[in-house]
Amino acid sequence: MILGLLKEHGKENRVALLPEIVKTFTDMKVEVLVEKGAGENAFTPDGDYEAAGAKIGSRADVFKKSDVLLQIQPPADEDIQKIQKSQVWISAFNPLWDTDLVKTFLKDGVTTFSLDLIPRTTRAQAMDILSSMATVSGYLAVLEAASKLPTFFPMFMTAAGTIRPANVLILGAGVAGLQAIATSRKLGAQVQVFDVRSAVKEEVKSLGGKFVEVEGATEDKAAGGYAVEQTEEYKQKQQQAINDIAAKSNVVICTAQIPGKKAPLLLPAEAVERMKPGSVIIDLAASTGGNCELTKNDETVVNNGVSIIGQSNYPSQMPMDASKMFGKNVLNFMKLMITEEGALNLNFEDDIVKGTCITHSGEIYNERVKSLFENK
Template sequence: MIIGLLKEPDFETRVSMVAETVAAITKKGITVLVEEDAGAKAFCANDEYEKAGATITTRANVITQSTIIAVIHPPVATELGQYAVQGKVCIGMYQPLFHPGLMQEYAAQQLTVFSLDMLPRTTRAQSMDVLSSQANIAGYKAVLTAAASYGRYFPMFMTAAGSIAPAKVLILGAGVAGLQAIATARRLGAVVEVFDTRPAVKEEVMSLGAKFVEVEGAADASKAGGYAVEQTEEYKQKQQQRIAESVAKADIIITTAQIPGKKAPVLITEAMLQSMRNGSVVIDLAAATGGNTPVTQNAQTVHYNGVSIIGNSSLQSTMPADASKLYGKNLLNFLQLIIDKENQLHLNWEDDLVKGACITHEGAVVHERVVGA
């Protein structure tokens, strides 16, 4: 068994496995090939991988010699011919619902593709839940980014020169990213309000010291794996009215709402943005899927009527060392499901996690949701 670790595209700072993760694999007697400088941007040098038992080699060697290839972003299309070996496996976060055509290309090359962002959101899957581990970092960094961009204090200050009121932070979405954002904003001294369509998260929100904004009549999201779900028009109207009231008072807004395989819902309208005071900041973590405002641009800062809208769905990549460490641990736990005690590839299709994360196998797209995308 050979596991290969590839360097990510230039825009990505993370890597699938740091040396610590590689060491845990090589101790089992599994060979690990690492592309030269794969972990450089995550502060993991070649010699650290070598000390962990890996072999540093070229990208081509990693691709052609490995049975399992770990690469966070989709394999490069121009290299697919090198992957064309029956039984080769790729594992990463490929957003297959947004790229069904690409998945068809992988199937045509006989690639077996596992996309960890498609794992069922169950208790058993928590140790390999890459969405949660990365969202936790994104929620934390969203608040720090907002604080750095906001021209005023976050906490209340009472000085001889006068008093400064605390910043008012509104967080839309109380998933993993939202909850971490609440905790971080509260530690910085902000007053925090939170909106979420799921009444079940109210207790968690309040336990972190934030106020929960309630809107009655939300559709049941208990089976959506932590994501938002489509709502009725009546509910959307109530939602917009209640959000508008909170937006008008907010200095900082952090939005996290996404729907799997669909464009992110627009929660903050242009009229709401116009109600915010000069110098306010919006951090839109749903930017990659369209954003939660109508003016959001992914990987850009848009200045609208005195408000800065920062679209960034990759804040986890601004903390590459810890993000890679957590991702690698998730990956290691998943590998234990598909590698047997003899260090051979063993794909158990009776395992709901193996089946749920598999997108392509034996020349076909096998994931039901991707087939219908």
């Protein structure tokens, strides 16, 4: 099998595999063909890939010769037509959101795997790119908030008086939210956390955060640890609680998302109006509409002195470690599909392989994606 590693397009600085992971693949008798310059934005020269046993080729070579095509981002429009029916495409293309791309893959008969839909099971934890990348996002969100805030994060006792610690509100206690709690506490801030899932309360408290409880939340064990849609009555109570706490906060970090749907609106414009000038909002859900009503993806909006930063791709700003984590997840996943002889084996008897497969032989394999098309 030939595994083709593509260079990312746009502003993406990560690369799907670093040389240390390439070496593991070559030891597994897999030939790795790397597009020239694929790792340069992650500070990894072509020579490092060659030293790990990979071959370097042009983008055209990778598309022409590879059995499996690998990159982080979805294919660019000009690349979709280059994917051959006999090839397998692996990336993170958010098929619950980008259904048009799924339709294209179906029409073209391409076999695709979307790494952002790896089942959230104990066995699949070592393959979970969402958790890995959310760790980076939660960490960097706090650092950017601290750098933009016109006050200190920790409390200081000085000859000039006492500096009170920053108040941080974190919306959503998934992996990004939990990392944001840990980082905020290490920097000395006081942290309050909101999440509709009561199960995360103990995790929040263990990291030093105060869990904000709003009674009446709907929870669904079948949602695989994700948040679900809530009743209108609950949303009203939730909104009032968030608005009141946000008004007293110096920093709000928004991380709440629902797979396949627009991000829940948790911070309306009127709540932002009540916040103190100089406050900072970091919205990690910007690419799916944002938790803040005033968020614009990849932009910073200033409203009444409050900075609203829409940023959905912090991992690209830490390309070396983010690429290292992503590549290890990819390796653990692909081990399920590589034989001892280094051949590709699409074992759909494996629940992780089947659950991550989006299209194959003109059919949709992932049940959640399939349900979107059946309900239309």
